[in-house]
Amino acid sequence: MVSRSLGQAVRWAEQVLAEAGVESARTDALLLAGHLLGLSRGEVEARAVIGADEPAGYAELVAQRARRVPLQHLTGVAHFRYLSLAVGPGVFVPRPETEVVVQAVVDELRRRLAEGVHRPRVVDLGTGSGAIAASVAHEVPQARVHAVELSGSAHAWAAENLRGSRAELVRGDLRTAFPELAGRCDVVVSNPPYIPAGAVPREPEAREHDPALALYGGGEDGLELPRAAVASAVRLLRPGGYFVMEHAEVQAGAVARILTGAGFTGVTGHQDLTGRDRATAGRRPDAATDGRMSP
Numbered sequence: 243m244v245s246r247s248l249g250q251a252v253r254w255a256e257q258v259l260a261e262a263g264v265e266s267a268r269t270d271a272l273l274l275a276g277h278l279l280g281l282s283r284g285e286v287e288a289r290a291v292i293g294a295d296e297p298a299g300y301a302e303l304v305a306q307r308a309r310r311v312p313l314q315h316l317t318g319v320a321h322f323r324y325l326s327l328a329v330g331p332g333v334f335v336p337r338p339e340t341e342v343v344v345q346a347v348v349d350e351l352r353r354r355l356a357e358g359v360h361r362p363r364v365v366d367l368g369t370g371s372g373a374i375a376a377s378v379a380h381e382v383p384q385a386r387v388h389a390v391e392l393s394g395s396a397h398a399w400a401a402e403n404l405r406g407s408r409a410e411l412v413r414g415d416l417r418t419a420f421p422e423l424a425g426r427c428d429v430v431v432s433n434p435p436y437i438p439a440g441a442v443p444r445e446p447e448a449r450e451h452d453p454a455l456a457l458y459g460g461g462e463d464g465l466e467l468p469r470a471a472v473a474s475a476v477r478l479l480r481p482g483g484y485f486v487m488e489h490a491e492v493q494a495g496a497v498a499r500i501l502t503g504a505g506f507t508g509v510t511g512h513q514d515l516t517g518r519d520r521a522t523a524g525r526r527p528d529a530a531t532d533g534r535m536s537p
């Protein structure tokens with residue numbers, strides 16, 4: 243095979259990926275080269291300018307990406323907020339919209355700390371790679387973080403990502419997890435599966451590589467698992483506790499009604515970075531305003 247320069251190879255890869263429908267073709271072409279060379283995207287561009295060679299294995303990696311294997315499965319890394327998380331087959335690749343959900347959690351925890359709550363307690367329902375739990379543990383080290391995941395393979399990825407973080411990780415069902423924490427949590431957060439059974443993700447990366455257990459929420463509206471997450475939040479939160487959950491844009495109204503129906507107050511939508519309603523939050527009434535609340 244005729245050898246190519248790095249610059250030529252990256253231009254070829256960009257074209258191949260664009261033809262395969264990859265939206266971020268140039269970025270992916272650079273990141274795949276960077277993965278092989280142990281360089282950042284900017285460093286790859288700089289090396290290309292000075293005429294470095296194409297790294298071994300590049301064409302093969304680009305061919306896999308052209309078959310729409312997720313970039314993160316090929317590099318083994320998903321960048322999420324301040325962390326680089328290990329990901330691969332068997333686990334949901336964390337998405338940028340979930341970073342906004344984490345921000346809502348971090349803001350609430352910092353508020354609690356400012357009010358004098360010593361070590362606020364957070365539960366992440368359906369933790370997947372551990373993205374939310376690991377970020378919260380990293381950004382609010384005073385928080386006590388607990389996470390639950392049903393899938394064995396996702397649980398293994400989460401264990402790797404939460405190693406050394408002091409967060410508690412259990413394998414189990416979000417419907418019943420953490421009975422010992424009932425009424426003792428300051429924040430419950432979830433990015434549950436929420437796609438309706440009949441709807442299929444448009445992007446092949448999600449459709450063919452994210453686990454079905456991570457995508458489909460159950461029921462015609464996809465809201466069976468989100469409803470279960472709300473019920474668990476009611477069970478786990480202390481009076482005045484905060485709940486935030488990600489969902490599809492079209493589900494914003496339904497999720498707000500579910501939260502209101504479950505007794506949450508101050509139910510508020512949160513937008514992702516492109517302005518779409520992708521999360522809803524609410525507060526469990528405090529004991530003074532609701533006699534049914536647990537102590």
Ligand SMILES: C[S@@+](CC[C@H](N)C(=O)[O-])C[C@H]1O[C@@H](n2cnc3c(N)ncnc32)[C@H](O)[C@@H]1O
Pocket residue numbers: 334335336337340367368369370371372373374390391392393396414415416417432433434435436455456457467
């Ligand atoms: C959409 S993914 C989100 C993963 C991660 N929280 C994130 O934001 O990247 C939903 C996760 O919930 C898990 N899950 C599905 N049903 C569950 C259940 N009944 N109990 C606990 N976890 C569940 C899936 O395996 C998957 O990891």
